[in-house]
Amino acid sequence: MTPATARAQAALTDLHPPADDILDDALTGLSRTPKRLPSKYFYDAQGSRLFDAITRQPEYYLTRVEQALLDDYLPAIANAIGGGAHVVEYGSGSGHKTWRLLEGLRAPVAYTPVEISRATLLASTGRLADAFPAIQMLPVCADFTRPVPLPVPSRRPQRTLVFFPGSTLGNFTHDEAVGILAAMRQVMGADGRALIGIDLQKDPALIEAAYNDAAGVTAAFTLNLLARLNREIGSDFDLAGFRHHAIYVRERSRIETFLVSQRVQDVQVAGHRFHFDRGEAMLVEYSHKYSDGGFATLAAAAGLAVADARNDPRDWFGLRLLRPA
Template sequence: MTATTAPAPAPMARLTDLRPSHDDIAGDVLEGLSASPKQLPSKYFYDARGSELFEAITRQPEYYLTRVEIALLDARMDAIARAVGAHAHVVEYGSGSGRKTAQLLEGLRDPVAYTPIEIDRGTLLASTARLAEAFPQIEMLPVCADFSRPVELPRPGRATGHTLVFFPGSTLGNFDHPGAIELMRSMRATMGARGQALIGIDLDKDSATLEAAYNDAAGVTAAFTLNLLTRLNRELGSDFELDGFRHHAVYARERGRIETFLVSRHEQSVIVAGRDFRFAAGEAMLVEYSHKYTDAGLAGLAQVAGLTVVEGWNDPRDWFGLRLLQPA
């Protein structure tokens, strides 16, 4: 009788926990509500429920971005792997469920380590556990943090060829242009002189397609947006009435972006962290930007940040693109 050897268990992920504190969240929210017009930071959409709702959004028929990007990664992975090279330390900003990550790690040449940076701890640990099981040869070094601020990376146990920042989903579009430049400068510092960034961008297209993607008929995106108020009620003791606001997203072509608002249904007052904020009937509170890009527009932002676009891949309809950047 031949003895069989059980497969080696996946290595334990080493978590670095840098979650925003209560004071961080309160400070950001109070600053936004004190602005004119009022706004809330979209990075706080992603508590456990928000992450679940976003995954549901990606499966709505109107929301083309995820399925087109997944198909693009699948179709062009060989070319991407050649351009990236071997032995990368993959660092993902806003890793979410890790569906696209699995495609990337499977397709790259001997990636050494993977560091997802995600603001929701539960989502981070769940996706890291799935990836650790699927890729036991890759060291998992998750970081629970706000990736929009500089994060010191954990050091892999094995030598790496270079760092690859992976930023799919056109999440770059959630930042205004100064914020996108600042984030790309942070990427440049993270990747180092020999590093790269693989960024997903939603390309400019007709308004009807864009607006449908952010106002799905099933109302999942509306539930996702309103869940931000639920989170603030829970974590900051605010008293937003969810029935008092409605979701509204519109494409502002002159600014090249979807603008998502929560609109007050009537005159009302809301207490947040002990402060009183008044809303007029019909007052729109900005909760998210989603910029749409041209190649010239992205190249201009990258240049200011000290980066240059070296490779690019689009889907057959030119709806979505992946761009590989490196320090200029």
């Protein structure tokens, strides 16, 4: 363990969901018709490693386009935010984009990543602590879709900036997304801002390819959800009995990702038996794609307004700086 990682672990606020929460969510989802499992449980240590590998696949345009856009947009963001910010990031992951943001802002005083994978959180916070020793690291291991009490920096920030890159907002339904944005509005306060990444509507073939990479990394990432459940709640999913399937549904402007049963089978979870027919599809993730106007309407429903909007030159991806309306 590096000294920075040890410091991050010492400062950690650990609100990791207990196994009972994961079990309850799995039982609830498997009892629905059609069956579904929550995508937030993709991100154990192995899931986080696989997602990092996804971002390096040639079909997965999102990360490359967003990073280039962020680089171009950073001077304007720094001007809009000013000095002494407290950066709060939801679903921080490996922290690669965070590095660029902290480097581009003017003397931020603190960084609070909220991440469900403890191992990923400590590793990324440790790396950032080494790179930015003047920024107080206040990691929180938690499910950001639920209310999360945030630590208070030792130095008073001038403004709070909520950072939510990577189009993760698109993984939620309209009502869920409004709820997350409304929670951000509370965190940022009257004078704060939020910087949000959104994947934009475009050629469906391009979108589908990003979620069905030829190397099968996304398929392995999706199936890892079942491996995690087997390990943490004692289910007996046979990973060979399911296959990954992601399709763009044009009328709902979203990718829908499923695990499809390859045969007739039963799965045991905590004494409950769930039957799967051959070809039965279990929903595991949405990935909504937005229009400029559609996202502005979504933000308005949460009491937020678009202060600045930037898209890449091909209008594949966008960054939105939001303020309280």
